[in-house]
Amino acid sequence: MEWERVLEEILKNHRGKLFGIVLGLCFGLLAALFGFWKAVFIAFCIVIGYIVGKRIDENKNFKSLLEKLFED
Template sequence: MWMQIWDQLWERHRGKTMGVIGGVLFGLIYLFFGLWKMLIFALIVYTGYYIGKKLDRNEPVFPAEETWRRLMDKWRMFR
């Protein structure tokens, strides 16, 4: 019986179901660990995702030459 209810929920309201599950998960994390620890954890996870995405695309993780060029272009007007 519960499997039928779950299957119908998943078929008809997949986004809402995932949203509620995600909300409950983040709510529990907030209750157990606190807001700031959760946000720092999310930032660390996103940083890992970003670095992994760059490595998958064979791009430099930190574009040092491009950053240096931008900084020099901005500071050139002060010389």
């Protein structure tokens, strides 16, 4: 089997598993380098950045998101 076919097979049929492995590896490396709580904080910042970036990509109003998060 050629490597291109193997990679295509993995990306087509095992995308979620691959994503989980990469995510786990990244978090493990962060925890080993910075400690568990610092790694949790970094992961939290990444999630917030993803949400903000997704809203920008979808051309949604960023101000409405902030109002939902910080309403009284």
